[in-house]
Amino acid sequence: MAESNSESDFLKEFYIPTYIFNGETKISGSPDAPKFPVLVFINSKSGGQLGGDLLKTYKTVLNERQVFDVGQEAPDKVLHRVYIRLEKLKQEKDEFATKIHEILRIIVAGGDGTAGWLLGVVCDLKLSHLPPIATVPLGTGNNLPFSFGWGKKNPGTDRNSVLSFLEQVMKAEEMKIDK
Secondary structure (H helix, E strand, O other), rough: OOOOOHHHHHHHHHOHHHOOOOOOOOOOOOOOOOOOEEEEEEOOOOOOHHHHHHHHHHHHHOOOOHHOOOOOOOHHHHHHHHHHHHHHHHOOHHHHHHHHHHHEEEEEOOOOHHHHHHHHHOOOOOOOOOEEEEEEOOOOHHHHHHHHOOOOOOOOOHHHHHHHHHHHHHHHHOOOOOO
């Protein structure tokens, strides 16, 4: 099924191009940066089969290079690599990468342990600007997502459920928490 133009325009607001993650050629010209660029971290083992299904769906909806299975690659290594790359591109006067660096958001899907792990990793990076983090409840307790207003119920893993969650991310108010 082909994407509609409005869905495609919506997804562009979250999409991070491949060159941000590796040494590929930069985008020619000066395109508009997405308004809500996200990195997605999913515990594929959480929620029974839900985590694995959610991983597959996010990889089809976004650039697969911005979606990570925490069981395959630890968030600290991913974030360290991405932020080093963004900083390098920023020093090269890449305005697109600079904007992504400033407004990057994170989605973490898993149980309370996965969400807590990612929150700790982000704090340990000692970034000048901490990215907002949305939590998808995939565990059994889901106390962290509930505390942050994302609910306790495991989400759907189909395309429409992911699009709905991305819309929530777009409309969410940022909350500050103590480290």
